[in-house]
Amino acid sequence: MSGPADSIEIQNVVASTGIGQELDLEALADDLPGADFNPDNFPGLVYRTQDPKAAALIFRSGKIVCTGAKSIDDVHDALGIIFDKLRELKIPVDDEPEITVQNIVSSADLGHNLNLNALAIGLGLEDVEYEPEQFPGLVYRMDEPKVVILLFGSGKIVITGGKRTDDAETAVEEIVERIDALGLLG
Amino acid sequence: RLRKWNERFRTRDSKERNLKQALGEIDRMASALGLPENVRETASVIYRRALDDDLLPGRSIEGVATSCTYAAARMAGVPRSLDEIAEVSRVEKSEVARTYRYIARELSLEVKPADPEQYVPRFASELGLSDESKMRARQLLKNAKEKGVHSGKSPVGLAAAAVYAAALLTNEKTTQAAVSDVADISEVTIRNRYHELLEAEENLGLV
């Protein structure tokens, strides 16, 4: 049975890690082709990988944030590339640095147009933020799983704030159930 | 002890000064926006609640006072757009928007989005349009709402387009540029919403 859950696509994964070693970012900026480092603007050095496409923010403390990857595997691959580049520069990197997924952004399609005014009241104004003068999406904060869902009039949605791949699936099943119970789904 | 007593006194005193300044700002902005007395009273009540709930630390008096005025106008059914509010406020639009969302969430104001129809009388009057035009504009918005056209669209943009469409339907002179000026909505948006409103009107008997 194909349903909204099958339309889920991971759009972005944010993760953090650390090499367990302090870094000289000025030197690293010179040794890493393509690195952007503007300490006046931001304390992190920006480094982009092409395959998989991702961006890493590398800090003096050796901590690294990776964002832009389309899957958790891509996060590991992108960070693996960065760890290897650092090792090539004779920078000691822990054997298998722990990588923590901090946030997963997914999109999905409920397959029906949504009446956001009715939905705002039905889902409960206390959990909803709907300000069409400022943003076309209705913001719904779900407790379990703890995610934030943006719902649009087209029925397309965005799920963010989850740390596990199945948070989005659970959230979509849950939101479909709630909207359906209100009689507001197609 | 004396220090604790002084602290309490200082806190109470600063809150009173804070409140005086805020109420003055609310009065000034409400006057500039032509908002009635009951809206100023509501805005003042919301501001007092924000002060009592310690929502002020970390935020500017002017930003919170502006947000309270914006909220009160919407609650009274006489909304002013964020652009209109920001024009008479010392803080910029983005801060008003952010602060308003914070205050509304913390105080559980549960303010529903403005109904586009509530902007019609003011926009139409400023354009010198007839009562028949206003009625037409409202009808266009009612039909569009039933067709589910409103989701995600700015109430201000919908109202501007309805007023423009109504003027054309009643053969009264207006231009997209004139409507754009009074509503602070781009001509492109007015055009887009205008087509949707007429489309919803044509489909009245269908579905």
Add this chain to the structure above:
DNA sequence: GCTTTAAAAAGTAACCT
């Protein structure tokens, strides 16, 4: 609170042809 990064959704806006 801000700074930077990434990505989706849909509406709005500025700019150019």
Add this chain to the structure above:
DNA sequence: AGGTTACTTTACAAAGC
């Protein structure tokens, strides 16, 4: 009138102001 680009919102980490 159309097209492109860019900004609005959500979440999250990082170091420092």
